[in-house]
Amino acid sequence: MTTSKLTAAGLALALSTAGAFADVESSDPIKLTTHDWTGQIITTTLMGEVLKKAGYNVEYVQADYIAQFAGLKTGDLHVAMEIWETTGKEAMDEAIGTGNVVSAGPTGMKAIEEWWYPAYMEERCPGLPDWEALNACASEFATAETAPMGRYLGGPVTWGGFDEERIEALEMDFEVVHAGTDAALFAELEAAYQRQDPIVLWIYSPHWAPSKYKGSFVEFPAYSAECYADASVGINPDAAYDCGKPRGEIFKVAWSGVADKWPGASGAINDFHITSDEMGAMVGAVDLDGKTVDAVVAEWMASNESTWQGWIN
């Protein structure tokens, strides 16, 4: 629906301002991919609307996060605005390796992925957010399936994250249960939050959940590349992964032909930059306050005109 609405909005815009365009290199539409999470749709819409201001034709194509790389390689799709280092790095590196996809630099948003607990758990487990305090009260988190171990709700297996290894390396009394999708992840959080039941789970940011629910990320020993690669580094001398998860960039990527066909647009895409806080606020406005993506993007563009003008000039 979003796509069609956007097309309709574009159409309306076209009718009102037809003829007022700067000359662009090609009037073929630039195809930006949208996925199924709000933050990414906002990022993409923002980019698309800015490109429209510069006179380009833009088309939003809904595509799967990983499957889109097949289309980016062939030039069926042109721009993907959010590839998270934490979840999409493998696919991105492979695609860039073929030479048909190029990186358009970081978006400026920082991805955080870590164990997270709701604020009401602080009373029951004194010492949080320290991971040792969490471990000391693992039995609070136990369920019939996992008892006596605590239950940690992990992300989909495909997200990786090395949580089994982390539990092993830090000798924690937890068992990982993987949710199949992030919808399942947040459904459980919502339900536990309603009941004020113990829960510790994988949360990522920027996302609406950390702003909707009060809580904090667990503090593990700080991540370092050596901690993941070298068993002797870290508090457990015999195991790797005895630390928290890396925080990563969120990258933009494009089909390699974009720079030749729409050099101006390619520049704007490379210059696109936004902070996690700005994005968090916009995601919240859509998912929690019920505003439309278009309205939120239009608001941001109205109050940050100099910023995005800088990208296209």
Next chain:
Amino acid sequence: MTDQVVDHPPPKGGKARWLTGGRLFWLILLAITWAASTWSFALYKALDARWIVRFPKAYQIPVDDWLSDFTKWLVEDLSFGWFTFRDITRFIASLIEAPYDLVRSLLLDGFAQGQGQQAVEIVPALSWIAIIFVFVALAKYARGWKLAALVGTCFAYLAIFGQWASAMVTLASVLIAVPIGAIGGLLLGIAAYRSVRVERLMRPVLDLMQTVPVFAYLVPILVLFGFGPVAALIATVIYAMPPMVRNTTVALQSVPEQLIEAGKMMGCKRRQLMWKVMVPAALPSIMVGVNQVIMLTLNMVIIASMIGAGGLGYDVLTSLRRLDIGGGVEAGFAIVVMAIALDRLSQAFAERQLRPQPDKSLPLPKRYPWVTATIVVVVCATLASLFIPFFRVYPIEQALTTGTIWESTIAWININFFDAIDAVKTFLLTWLLLPVKQFFGGIPWPVGIVVTGLAAGRAGGWRLGLLAAAMMTFIAATGLWNKAMITIYLTSVAVLLASVIGIPLGIWAGQNARANSVIGAIIDTLQTLPSFVYLIPVIMLFRVGDFSALIAIVLYALAPAVRYAAHGIRSIDPELIEVGKVAGCTNWQLLRRIKLPLAAPSLLLGLNQTIMLALSMLVITALVGTRDLGQEVYIALTKANVGKGIVAGLGVAFLAIIADRVVNALARQSRERLGLE
């Protein structure tokens, strides 16, 4: 036929004979499997033979790598000189895209010239009022006012609940996918009817089309046919077409011999005989196939939206991702009402009686008053939409919404009843799920292969036995044995529960018209409501895990158990029941001694379909987080690993095929016992 059944009352003291007979075989087989399952781990430790529980890695066949390489070659290298394989598929895609764009422009977007922002609208899309009117008129034409009212209500729901734009996107896909599936299926069905060789060749292909989860071949389809609605349409057609082919072949085979003879005597040529005699005679059965195509197409709406079809499926997904249960339910019900409207409409067209030709002396508008009225409304409403926004789109400010009712209901249940729910869940987990899981999980693969082969051979002959054993060997040799066992465990528990709930409901519906209409409506809804809609509330109440997956599977797979049971009860010869009554049977005796045995073949067919649906739900349950073959397919999709996805998909398909063949063979045996064949 009647006499035979009455001649064979269940023999007194049948128990002893029952034990010495064929069933002893099954008991022994079960005992062996159970013993193997229980002691396999101890045996592996005692003999230090890990190969007993795990297929040795060194002997695994890298079918997935072969398939990945093959697909890569197909997509990137295969060339016929001037053009490549991908040029062909892209050409096909453009052939489908043209009518799709046309329908979509007509229903929603309007026709424009130029691209993107420079586009200028030339002709507007049909007004929503016009579209509703067209469908109401079609319903009136096909059956009458009652159907017109139903169809009108369904489409009005789409407008009033603010689902119109998405619904039209979905409708556009349906209007393209259904004719392709129906006509393609009809032609393939005719080909299969005409040539035994074609039929034999086609049968396994159809089996695979229906049972390999769509996720398994999504990536190659995207690459070959491009991103966007066309790829989704093609995936939809692949999934929705097989029942059409099957129904067509069966329908043609059951055209009475006399009719064909009569046609031949009239001097029909082969083509005339087919299209003028046989197809019209078989039309009612063929239309059942069309109905299945419509239903399966709408079932695919969610998955299609994951690869760019947009529409209602996309709304369901995005709503639920932000835990907007109400939004998900509203969009989900939009899919249900659309399915109901299109289904009833297609059925009405199939059953429509021929009417007298209108009087030729009347002027055209009077001769065809409905056509005239429709044209007038369409033109007027669409012209009006140019000037009055209300005619263009239903004003979103006036759209109804259920708001937060759904969220607050779920929250209320969650807060007040979670402990009770949790207790029931724990009970079922401890006493049903875990024991079954341990049983299947413990079966060593060599024993599993042999036992499956023996069981299938016993049911359907040595060929089936060999086929089943070969398929299980494939699963073991590709390293999927453990995931396959989890699949079997989840499916069998789900099928058991679905039968326990569904068969009594079906029997009740079969004997009581009022119960039938209520149960029928619930079943229709459950089958067309995208399972994602109830998956999220289920997770909220039952947490992530096998149990939530189980509930989703049972809800979806319930339908055939109910339908076939009701059908079986209803199609019993009423004379037999009269005979039973005259003989002084109580209601309970009637049910147990006459109705149930006679409905057994139908019940078995229902069981077959329940298993098929349960297996097809595996992909959805992967979204909850089960560790079965469905998850394997899903992981392969998210990693874009084509070979791995297809191999795991084949694993699911093989399990389905084995189950299908065995249950069908059992159904045939039971029909033969009853003298129905």
